[in-house]
Amino acid sequence: MRVSVVIPAYNEAGNIGRLVTETFSVLPEDILGEVVVVDDCSDDGTRAEIRGLMAQYPRLRYLRHAHRAGQSAGLRTGIFAAGFPVIATMDGDGQNDPADIPALLARIAPPGGEGPALVGGLRARRLATGSRRWASRFANGLRARLLKDECPDTGCGIKVYWREAFLRLPYFSSMHRYLPALFISYGHAVAYEPVGDRPRLAGSSKYTNFGRALVGIYDLFGVVWLRRRTIVPPIAEDSGAAIPLRPVAPAHSAGRIDADTARL
Template sequence: MRISVVLPAHNEAGNIGRLVEETYAVLPRSLLHEVIVVDDCSEDGTRDEVLALRPSYRSLRYLRHGSRAGQSAALRTGILAAASPVIAMMDGDAQNDPADIPNLVAKLGEPGSDGPALVGGLRADRKDTGSKRLASRAANWIRDAVLKDDCPDTGCGIKVYWRQAFMRLPFFTTMHRYLPVLFLTYGYRVEYVPVNDRPRVAGKSKYSNLGRALIGVYDLLGVTWLRRRTAVPPVAEDSGAERLVSERETA
């Protein structure tokens, strides 16, 4: 399975170029189909950094939003444009390690199988500040108590999943924080793999603990409602599928 790597970025000059180069360096060509950087209306040198690399990497794509829409919107823009059936996402701040991607892909089930449709990273040794690590542990505990999704590290930005499965999910502007529970809600399996975590070396985080907490409470209520109101029964019978396949083959 060849993959499309999607990198949402906002004001990540000093990070995004290094991450793109590293991704191409560590991922084999047999695995990597393309890298898509989605610039969420950056005001720094993010655009110039990515475009300077285009002559070196023919499969590097750069998409830019006309107005700022947030990380989830940037992620969705990249996935809509992706040509591969498997998506690998990383944060544009280069704290995720692209060398972990093959291990995540190896755990992913084949499309259409009952294997995991999403494999998320689990940061074993986080490099963030103590206050962020504490806030993250508290948030994970609260989320699990409410959603019961058994997700040990929902904030980890590196994940791989089936593009087709993602496209079935409802979109909202912070959905990237709830991908594991959304996949579960829609009947897919989810697994986790330990991954590397690296300190930010340029720029600054776009989130504060207080701001994320306030948005998180609002979103948690919405996702809880959505999960309770969603029913995705398995298809027990499809008597017309064989005839339609036969007609396509003979057309």
């Protein structure tokens, strides 16, 4: 099952190039279809770092937002551009280990089949500071009680899931923190697999405990409302020929971004 690895990044010079190189090194070709890096308008050396690797890795694609839009927008841009039916995501800071991707893929069902449509990473031994770990534990507990998605680690960036299932979800900023709950709302099974957690080697986190809490509480109640209002009935009968449809391109694009344009 070949995958598109999608990595959103903002000001990750010193991390992103190392992560891309490692991804191509540890994932065999029968698993890794491509790596798509979405640069959320970085103002450091992120762009130069990725462009410097493109001649070495023909299956590396680089897209850059015209202005900052956030991590969820970066994921959505990369998933629209992806060419394979299964997506693997990682954060651009290098704290996710690409060597964990095969274990997650072993748990996911083939697209459209029976079984999990999303497998999320569960960081068994987090390396975050005490305050960040406490804030994360509190947020995960509150979210689990309200959403009942049984997700023990929604902040872990490494996940694998069906591309088509993601594109059918309602899009909103910060939706990446609620993907298990959204997948469940749309009738999909989810699963979790232990993964590693590594230290950040360069730069600093783009989130603070206070800022994450304010946005998280606002979004949490919105997702609770959305889950209660979402009804996806199972199909009892499907007769006749089905004509395959291509997903509609995002509003900011007239279609799939040309590869040469994306590399400018």
